[in-house]
Amino acid sequence: MPDRPADDAEADPTDAAEDAAATTLGAVREPQRLHPLTLLLRVGTSLPALVIILLPILRNPGSTENVTSLVLGALYGVFALPAILLQYWRFSYRITPKQIVIQSGVFNRKNRSIPIERVQNIQIERNLVARLFGIAKVKLETAGSTSTEGSLEYVHQDEARKIRQVVRSFQRDAEGSDAAAANADAEDAADRDTLLDMPLRRVLLSGAFRFSLLYLAVIFTVLELFNPEALVERVLRARGRMEWVSEIVFSHPALAILATVGAAIVLGWLSGIGVHVARYYNFRLWLDGDKLRKRHGLFTVTEGTIPLDKVQALILRTNPFMRAFGWYELKVQTIGLDVEEQGHRVIAPFAGAERILELARQVRSVQLPESFTRVSRLTIRRRFIRYTAVLAALLLPAVYFWPAGWLHLGGVVLPWWGFGLVPFILGWAVLQYRNHMYASGEDGFYIRRGVLSHYLWILPVEKFHVFHATASIFQRRLGLKTLFVDTAGAATFEYPEVIDVPAAEADAQFDTLYRRFRRLYRGRVEAATGAPDTRLAPDERPHLPVDEAPE
Template sequence: MAAPSSDSSPAGSSVHDPSASESTAANGPSGDSSSDSPAPLGAVREPQRLHPLTLFVRLLTSLPALALVLLPTLTNDDAQVWLPLFFGAVYGLVALPAIVLQYLRFSYRITPQQIVIQSGVLKRQNRSIPIERVQNVEIERQLLARLLGLAKVRVETAGSASTEASIEYVSVQQAQKIRSSVRAFQRADEDAQSSRDATPSEANATAPNAPTSSPRTLFSMSLRHVLLAGAFRFSLFYLALIFSVLQFVDPETLTNWLLLSQDRIDVIVDAMYQSPVITALGTVVVAALLGWLSGILLTLNRYYGFTLWLDGGKLRKRHGLFTVTEGTIPLAKVQVLIVQTTPLMRLFGWHTLEVQTMGLNTDQQGQRVVAPFAKWETVMRLADHVRPMEMPDTFDRVSPLTIRRHFLRRLGVLLAALAPAAYFWPHDWWAPYDVALPWWSLLVIPALGVAAYLHYHYHRFAIHHDGLYVRRGVLRHYLWMIPINRYQVAYATDSLLQRRLNLKTLFVDTAGASAFAYPDIVDVEADTADDAVDTIYGQFHTLYRAMVSEAKHSASPTTPLDLRQAAAAVPRALPLPNPTDSSRA
């Protein structure tokens, strides 16, 4: 399938290929060194050190904490300020020397076998990361670091829920050299492994220095495209920041400074007391506008200049305004494809494509963004590059009884919160039409029914010949595409209320699954759920036998196949027995 050079949206513009800027640290078109024996970074007696400007950056980033400590001395005239001044003195005597000592005691070395990082002042740490476990070397450049020509290198490995190691800060050229060296050592190890496993004829047929294909730009976002994506986002970040600032600033003083008239403030205060409903609506409108502007600004800062390109077996991307981030997504580690959208985005045909990977540090609920904002056709084309899957023509619905169960569950939560709130509500507080404010929450009961129906309407699934597809969500719509060979475990379970309604929930787990947005199928008829577990297991068992059979027949006498190694190379997918059905156990 041909790859689009840019999105079909009106903002699809081409961004300069970052691989060209890495020529100082690499010789290949993808920014990796193509030499036969890449040199290690740092000998045993001469380890590599951080850039000297790291001291300056760390000093500046520590100043906000000092300002927060000294803030009471500026806002309170009559308060005793000796305690903040004491902490300020402690900062000068302890924090500043600690910054210097941390810099002097940090070193790193990169060899063909491992990345060695030594750090710690009072407690020394010697961390060794095998080269074969490294999945991603991400270069991050915040605004201050970019002004000084510095970068932070983050090393991510399989099986780690966070960054395994961080080298903060080195020069941009050194950061690119670190990433290129790690990739070169990994390729050398893979080539050596392939040479050991290949037959003599295969080894002769393989060129030792075969040219690799140059990176291809798959997707890019112009400034207009990024701003359009931000217009569909909503965030409370800046609203929370404003309320945090107001904790240290008198709101009346701030308002007086803005309006330059005490009379105007009195008029506004009187209007608020006379029309509390209008005040509440105005507050909601202002909060919504701030949330909308926050979404635009955060999207601009995160995805400015977003570029995605295919480089061999990895997806590489670069994005960011104040903090420029460069990273890779190994295609072999992709477990699940996830398409997200909202009702408003779906109305205009926009979607977000993410992938769930195994063992990578992620920004959003265990997932990596491939296309932040794209049309459906573009999303499907990009998904085909990641893991080709065929979208089923039809989806099965869950049981209509899910409407009743979800409505009763949400109604129970509402009543449990309403009873104590109405009991402790003061009599002299707001009581529109002589009804205490908590009782007005009963007006949302029809909305609970609508939400329960929408949950049923959007919740569908399909067991296709190439994997499992799950749709779900009301305020945010999810589409999970799970390939057969990524099944880890499948089982059906039921709660007390589900048993009374003859319903079950179907789970299909994968490696690296998020604990929040999860592709479970809720409220399926019990017999259908049990049959689905058998079908899912049968799909994987058939695929597993086919892979073992193919590997067995393709193995040469000189390289006998170890069936146990072949089994270990395939994800296990044995379904758990249903605890409510002893016959299936």
């Protein structure tokens, strides 16, 4: 574990303050309202919609076709602004040693009670405007939730830190750790160590390996509101270049297409750098007792906590360019997933392979296998046939309905040229085969997958929830199966499975995983009850803690 820099105490003066607040603040028993500036920010976020409504009037004030815009603008003033005021007035929250109670709603009142012991993470977000006004957004996440369970938008930034510390102190009391609660401040100061920080130079370097279409989407959205031809003509004609550009576009359409694609790639690359810097600027990860804490962000500063006991799996991600230079990203999969991060929380956005493994071992005991087993080579045939069939299903109707006067290349309608992608499809299937491997160890199951994004899943045995082997009708004809391993909090689109394993090997791996999980489970039952048999009397079986009734 790296030593903590000497200037860390000066770099984060708020940490000591929020630790000290645990013993002095107590419970927020009376209902509390959000910060009054919440009203101003909510009105501000609604103004872009009003501008879009009034845009026809702004562009052509004398037109007689602006009645609709005037009516919608009037409805905004009559209904939207009062609704914002009522929503603020009818929102309140309070915190007790047992629960967090949030009341909201104007006509349909909601009373949400979040048990203190179920709160997994209290995330504090401060965007640029919130930082200017000294306020923050508090997001409450619970175990097993697929979204934010509760949100306080906005409270004073000091109040946000106090809320987080009060909940932590109540959680310590609920666990019955009196000694730990009494010495919480000293333990936090002793156990808090910086694991990773990223200066601006490292963030810029990591952004250079990213690609994003975000700003491209923004550009095209803006062009939808204005006439792009008029903009281009106005800019280029002012410089006397419009005719020259027009001649190139019409005489060399292929060159124009290549230039457009090149410009899109450059903008996407620059967008990737911008998005990455905005997200991970001043990134810092540190260990706080049995939790990982991180803080990062340029425009929106986010502070979050990841309890180590809630981590279900580790995920190492890279891409061909990052891999060539030895750079990786480390994610963890937790019970309470964050939908904004696709079910995975990034704890190391960019680091070398050895550094990533060191950080991974801070979370779980990791020992990578010496060798991995590839899936069956028959997967190349299966993938090639499937992808080619999809391509044909898209192109053949286009060929049939292609108008006679539309673009023809070499006397052949354009969609036929799409079948030139077939060799690339074969190459893609081969790459998927070469990068799809798995390994089984005493401590867990390891899966490698991906072409443009390489993933390595590390699934500890004790975190297995479901594992099964399935076979489609086409796999059964080839003697193949798909081995799926599920853990709590798995994302919808990024999940660990081994596709096209020989059926006998898949069944053997299934039995091996089951035996290891059963052996671990029986050991825990024996440690808890003194007997390895799970068929015990009801009063002798180990039970999960029973939730106390809310106040």
